Amino acid sequence: MNDEDLRGLEPSPTVPLSVVSIPNCGPALPLAAARNLGVAHTGGHPDDLLIFLDVDCLPTPDLIEAYQSAAQAHPRDLLCGPVSYLPDVELDPITPGYAERLTRLCEPHPARPNPAPGEILLAGDHDLFWSLSFAVRREMWEYIGGFDEDFVGYGGEDTDFAWQAREVGIALAWVGSASAFHQYHPVSSPPVEHLDDILTNGRLFAHKWGQWPMQGWLERFEALSLVQRYASGYQAAPITVASVPGSHVYIRHLSNLDNAAPAIIRLPDPPPTRADTPVGAPWWPPAMLDPEWVRDCEADVFHIHFGFDAHSPAQLHAVIDALEVRGIPLVYTVHDLQNPHHEDDVLHSSQLDVLIPRATEVITLTPKAAEEIRRRWNIDAHVIAHPHVAEFETITELGDSSLRRQEEFRLGIHLKSLRANMVGIPLLQAAAGAVTKIPGGILQVNLHHDVFDEAGSRHDSELVHFLLNSDIDLRVHDYFSDRELFEYLAGLDASILPYRFGTHSGWMEACHDFGTRVIAPDVGCYISQGADASYSWRFENGVWAPDARSLDAAVLSVSSEQEDPVAEIVSRRCRQRNEIAAAHAAIYRSALAKSRF
Structure with missing residues (x-):
């Protein structure tokens, strides 16, 4: 899924590897569709055993044999193997005996069964099914109907799959010897970056089964004021953002095209402090970059883009100090690593030395800029593309007018x-x-x-x-x-x-x-x-x-x-804008969660 590096992977002489790709599928990965597509490309006999393992999991040498043995003894069951979590340590190359070494490092999941090697726990709770590691005979897979591809992105699709198995009478069993190791990678708890997916998939699940899944996550989101609970279910709580500046075309195009119920509310620019504002920048200088304005503002998140050219590092520190007193997180988008208006970049560099380290979340526009930010400040910036500049109606009109x-x-x-x-x-x-x-x-x-x-x-x-x-x-x-x-x-x-x-x-x-x-x-x-x-x-x-x-x-x-067709440009830019809006919403929620923990 969206992994161009794997598309040309060649099978080795000993492993009949086949790579099936779903490119250009957007930020919400189609996990359900990908698993179904993998099965569709295997073909074969109803007695075949299908084994699923997530990309961040390492199998033990006994995993395949353990699943095969369990499937022979319990051919109609949905089989799950325990997955233990590895710490943030440098792992040695996989050599004989690696499973024993990793077993000493890992911790089992506290909320999932962890049967001993050779043990099989029958009649498991379908609510505890997870898709990191499981196996099922093809006949049972087809009986379940595979994963529901209406679920897109994080959460819900695996619980739905398990409930569908339970609905058709397929039991759940835990296979002790079919263990795997979950490799370390940073995660957020609760997973605020996936909140939109969780709400969308939770709503779909509730419509299908009559209740919401992932209640633990939803309750924690609610405690952080990131979601609101209604009689009809959960909705994202609106977030008020003070964008500096708010009226610039870049900021205007960070919103989702579906404005029926915007979750992000951006405050308008206050009147600037001088009357002779430059052409094209009626917001300059930004009145929001003032500790006094911050002390009285109604923002949940403060997002700086540009407009701080005339501010000294001390003035920027004062603004951020005022934000911290209010408990308002700062998000900073690094548009310029070097100011294009100044040959001498000393002032701009000193401003970045304030904004980047003190921001709760840092965004930039390109992978190369993110690399430079990591090199200079040891901070990982989110990379979000620049949105369109012209309105879609204008793109269509001028694109069809044959000015060339x-x-x-x-x-x-x-x-x-x-x-x-x-x-x-x-x-x-x-x-x-x-x-x-x-x-x-x-x-x-x-x-x-x-x-x-x-x-x-x-x-x-x-x-x-x-x-x-x-x-x-x-x-x-x-x-x-x-x-x-x-x-x-x-x-x-x-x-x-x-x-x-x-x-x-x-x-x-x-x-x-x-x-x-x-x-x-x-x-x-x-x-x-x-x-x-x-x-x-x-x-x-x-x-x-x-x-x-x-x-x-x-x-x-x-x-x-x-020349690209106009309709293709508009379609691409529309899709990109919605992805950009979703990425910003996730970052705002992450910043809020960090400030409220």
Whole structure:
């Protein structure tokens, strides 16, 4: 399930291994469907014995033989083997005698039977069935009907399977010699990251059997105020989040598309403390980043994204101190490991040294960023992808409006107001050369008036002279409105990110909303984020310039790619948004649980 590394696994000469994959199945793994699919690929005789073992379990050498012997003695029973839990220790390689070594380390599950080797306990309680390790003859499997594939994700499917077995008269037996070891991995108790799955599957189980399963977990969730109990059952309790900032498009698109009963309520941005807010950022500076605001806020969770550029480390410490007094957990999403607006990154690094270690939960957007966070702060960050930027109606409208011309390949570079991480003339020279090698190639360069105009606050006369004397399609304008930006991107075949440093890119995500290919530098985490092609930088004679060969190859690569259908883009982005929303809800609940224990 979602495990690309195993798809090409080859069988060994001694093990007739077959790998069956369910790719792209979303974050809620289809455990029931996967087990059914495995059985469907075995074929065979009604007397065959089917043995199921979870991926994190190690069998003892006697497990298969013990299940076979028990199945001969009790051919109509559902057989379970005891599973003992290993501690967080480094395990030696599996060599002869490993089972004896692991037996000395492990602890049996306190709530499950643990018969001695050679012992079989009959007439077991079906409520105690678990799917970590069990066996059943194919005839009985078909009599039970397999797992109910309406159950998706964590919890409920195995209890439903056992109850269905009991319903058709199949007894449960515990086989002492069919033991296995559960390898250590971090778990949360209660499993707040699976709360949505537990509620969904619990509701399905209750509809089917007349009562809710997993009562122990549900009662603990209720004690933590994560769920609410009604006459009709359990529902997720709403969580109020103060997002900094709340009105930014990134934060707006963290919500689930089904807004009938939102479990996450985001507070609106308070009025900023100054009237001259920047274009496109009416929330700046964020009034929430004030200890006084925190002391009176009604938030359950405080989530910082960006907007703290002007805050000193001491000011950030004061905000977090106020949160801790209120018992409000901090979630921090690391968008930037390096501030793209500042050549000198000392302040931003010192801000990260406050936010990352003191956050209850840390999120970032790419695996590469998570690796850097682990290296620098020894903290494991959750990786959640960047959501779509444009609204789905806009993606569909502009995607169907054929703004791209079939006879041309339009390559765009938007220099905006030349922020600190952008390179102008050297990149333009290399891009102009690359695009001439593509049939119908056109280089379009966009620039703001504050750089182009002589009276502009960021006027660059050398760049303007180059632009006016080059064979490019030059467009000069002020800050794009959202509509103008999206029309511009939808008219490009590809966009080059002119960044010498940085981390992640919302621009890349907006491009991908409209099927526009992105050529990104091999710095930061742009490749990890999903750039379609990349180029590299070189530093010679005191000047940064792109490597022309790598840029040529990148432009050639994206020029030959087929455009994704609009409906496919929208479907993919919708599915991704719901996954992103679910991941955030799980992290908020985890943060709340940690703050309330």
